[in-house]
Amino acid sequence: MFDEADARDALPKAVAAQRKIATFNSGIKISAHVADVVPANIRELLHGADLVLDATDNFETRYLLNDYAVEQNVPWIYTAAIGAYAVTMNILPGETACLACLFPNRLAEL
Numbered sequence: 783m784f785d786e787a788d789a790r791d792a793l794p795k796a797v798a799a800q801r802k803i804a805t806f807n808s809g810i811k812i813s814a815h816v817a818d819v820v821p822a823n824i825r826e827l828l829h830g831a832d833l834v835l836d837a838t839d840n841f842e843t844r845y846l847l848n849d850y851a852v853e854q855n856v857p858w859i860y861t862a863a864i865g866a867y868a869v870t871m872n873i874l875p876g877e878t879a880c881l882a883c884l885f886p887n888r889l890a891e892l
């Protein structure tokens with residue numbers, strides 16, 4: 783999603799991702815929001831989303847995404863990376879375990 787030019791220009795992740803994704807398919811509409819996702823704005827930011835792709839860097843936000851996705855029955859993809867190690871997990875509400883099912887201790891760091 784990001785390259786050296788994005789880093790050099792200190793481009794917000796959402797804007798860099800928007801630009802990159804737009805090169806994949808010119809027929810899609812992308813709305814970038816440069817904002818912290820918090821309980822007060824998650825419904826506004828994610829309203830109408832068909833899929834939530836986690837690119838966050840903290841578990842507080844991931845659990846917030848999880849709770850929203852489960853409540854709204856929206857699939858989401860958990861992602862995490864440190865150095866050369868990365869994990870992903872597809873969460874389909876009602877079909878798979880969610881983040882809170884697998885890691886009920888919300889203070890745990892993976």
Ligand SMILES: [Zn+2]
Pocket residue numbers: 879880881882883884
């Ligand atoms: Zn669950």
